[in-house]
Amino acid sequence: MKLTAAFNKIAKIKARTRIIQGAGGSSKTYSILQYLIILCTKSKKPLTISIVSESFPHLRRGAAKDLIDILIENDLYDEKSHNKTNNSYKLNGCTIEWFGVEDGGKLRGARRDILFVNEANNINREAFTQLSIRTKQFIFLDYNPSHLSWIREYIKEDKSNFVKLTYLDNEYLSKNVIQEYKDAIIKAESGSSYWKNFVAVYVYGEEGQVDGTIYSYNLIEDIPDDCKYIGAGLDFGFNDPNALVKVYQKGLKDLIIDESLYKSGLLNNQIVNHIKSDDELKQNIIVCDSARPEIIAELRNKTIPAKAVKKGAGSILDGISILQEFNLYVTKRSENLIFELNNYTWEKDNNGEKLNTPIDKHNHLLDAVRYFAMDRLSTKNNNYNTLKWVS
Known part of the structure; x- marks a missing residue:
């Protein structure tokens, strides 16, 4: 596999709750999926891994698609192992499943060994708690910090469970995308509040605010x-x-x-x-x-x-x-x-x-x-x- 600097930073975290705050193009989701796939190939006992996001359509377009793409690219994909009805994949005796938090039965259902919550700031605290208490080993959370959220409470002062990534942590990012980020930085320097927020969140991976919120408080x-x-x-x-x-x-x-x-x-x-x-x-x-x-x-x-x-x-x-x-x-x-x-x-x-x-x-x-x-x-x-x- 082509492993990025982002992957290496993620792999070093050993805490139960592993928080990955990332800007656009940082490969945070892709690298976590690579980590989980490698973990399955090396595991000596069956593992159950759940990949969860705000909705199933969101997963289908994003993390679940990336998972299958990584398997295919690395000659690990076997269609017989892909249960398209239950949305799961078997790899070396391990089961990787994916579902949205709108699936209440799965949310409060069986336990798992490992949990990956993709774009975690788009789900609420209660949903995460239901998932967390049913996870035996460890949890990945990844997110673009587009607004303040409950996730900050899980970031400890020693930062041992936290990594912040930017596009600079992805050596394989295309030159065209890198140029778009550089152009955005120039636009932000002109004083535009929109581009300042965009650059903070999607270029530097800093906390920002969702554009177009209805209430201020x-x-x-x-x-x-x-x-x-x-x-x-x-x-x-x-x-x-x-x-x-x-x-x-x-x-x-x-x-x-x-x-x-x-x-x-x-x-x-x-x-x-x-x-x-x-x-x-x-x-x-x-x-x-x-x-x-x-x-x-x-x-x-x-x-x-x-x-x-x-x-x-x-x-x-x-x-x-x-x-x-x-x-x-x-x-x-x-x-x-x-x-x-x-x-x-x-x-x-x-x-x-x-x-x-x-x-x-x-x-x-x-x-x-x-x-x-x-x-x-x-x-x-x-x-x-x-x-x-x-x-």
């Missing part, structure tokens, strides 16, 4: 003593998570948001028990997704002050605009909410121009916040805030 350690709890928002799920946020207000324009619940597979009584365990939640309004009136009715029967949000044409944009009028503060413990804020963006057209439509993902907790804002914080004549709780 500030992180705080905890709920300030001088703010007032004003209610909560709840977005129902089952396969998707049930998402509950508590909302506090300070002055006229400061909103403090605290994640209270983010968990899939909950039964109604478990939601009730969670709410009743919190004095604030059970005493003030909870504005809920109107799509599940039967759950709202059950909450109300349990004396929980729940009500349905009133939706309508344009209500998503209205809710977003209401929240954008406030200064948003988010507690550092609200990890899933922070993930959504960092990834909830405007749709783009084929030319990369932003559209006035938000993407329909990374929005469970943010929908819950929006329901509350539409019902309790709107000053517009849109009837979203007319249905009050009646005890």
Whole structure:
């Protein structure tokens, strides 16, 4: 195999959780796959290796394709060993499988020996935890640092489990791509915020920010003593998570948001028990997704002050605009909410121009916040805030 400097740096890490932060063209994913293939060829006992990403289509276009390409290029591919139904490959008695985190059965299924989470900042902390606790030996995480994420918590001060790679770690990168990076550096020097962020993330492998995020926010350690709890928002799920946020207000324009619940597979009584365990939640309004009136009715029967949000044409944009009028503060413990804020963006057209439509993902907790804002914080004549709780 043609092994890069990136491969050699990756191979030296011996910690359980091995974090590879890489810029574009650094060969981080390719090198991890090479490492795993070599490991299988040398293994004296069967191993199960899971390659996981945000979705199966993402894997099919990326890491899974690279895996098969590497096997073919090195005369290790045998079509009989490739189970295209189960998305797995057998190599020297070892099984390499790949699946997206949307596959809940696999996410919470059988244990594995080794885990590789590809583009890990595109999955949430809960999904990673479910995968991690079912992994016996060690874990690779790779990602482009396009925004701040929960992964930083796994980077220890001694950096023994962390490698940062750039295109300079890939000796086999084409000259044309290298020239594109050099051109981007020149554009960044002109003062363009877009190109500065691009160069930071994709050339130097530094932390940046997703282009086109909908909300800006500030992180705080905890709920300030001088703010007032004003209610909560709840977005129902089952396969998707049930998402509950508590909302506090300070002055006229400061909103403090605290994640209270983010968990899939909950039964109604478990939601009730969670709410009743919190004095604030059970005493003030909870504005809920109107799509599940039967759950709202059950909450109300349990004396929980729940009500349905009133939706309508344009209500998503209205809710977003209401929240954008406030200064948003988010507690550092609200990890899933922070993930959504960092990834909830405007749709783009084929030319990369932003559209006035938000993407329909990374929005469970943010929908819950929006329901509350539409019902309790709107000053517009849109009837979203007319249905009050009646005890």
